[in-house]
Amino acid sequence: MSTDEPSSTGTLPDAIPQISVIVPALNEARRLPPMLLDAVDFLERNFESYEVLVIDDGSTDDTVTVTKKFSRLHPGIRAHSLERNYGKGHAVKVGMQMARGTLRLFADADGATPFVELSRLLEAVKSGADVAIGSRAIFSKDTSIKTRWHRKYLGRTFNACVNALVLPGIADTQCGFKLFTSNSAQRIFKFQTAERFSFDVELLFIARRLGLRIAEVPINWENVPGSKVNLILDSLDMLKDVIRFRWIHRKLDPRS
DSSP states (O other): OOOBOOOOOSSOTTSOOSEEEEEEESSOTTTHHHHHHHHHHHHHHHOSSEEEEEEEOSOSSSHHHHHHHHHHHOTTEEEEEOSSOOOHHHHHHHHHHHOOOSEEEEEOTTOOSOGGGHHHHHHHHHTTOSEEEEESSSOOTTOOEEOOHHHHHHHHHHHHHHHHHTOTTOSOSOOSEEEEEHHHHHHHHTTOOOOSTTHHHHHHHHHHHTTOOEEEEEOOEEOOSOOOOOTTHHHHHHHHHHHHHHHHTTTOOTTO
């Protein structure tokens, strides 16, 4: 069973918003408020219409209550509750399939990526990218990454394996800040099968198989305590999925 708040984007209720933001959330009542404040501040300054879809992935805290309080002040925000915890990938897919925006971003609820970084992804899409992804692994004198050394090391190790198996040339598949055109989102997400943390790799692999242009963009990012990812166990499960993706999507046609 799901619960939805009335949708509005600052224009007519049935109007197509310029951008949809999908925020998967599992027990994020504490980290979600500053992220939503940051998002709304940027969106209201840069877009005439928007929607923020917080997809509650079976939370047992006040995630939905917090989101509904925000929606009273900012009608473009709404909550959608899943009946149980399926996984981050499932929540993002649900949000993307509900979204109506011309552009569609998914952003992590922890706010590790300041929302102003969306400007960098927007520039990449304006330059012709179908998918623009934030990257913590590409060096830029204009960006800064703040994280613990073990997270950085394990992340780079996982990404090296992904590069070798399915996605050569992408330095950071896992950053939770990815922008899609509506067309690319519709084409990619219908093929998504992963429900948990490996879904980022699957989305990018599908995009490659479909011949879509992916732009990797350096961004500012700071680790926020409270991650749901077990760096060792989840990484091992994700690598198993990566091998599966290569098999199940081997026949994807660029015309799909």
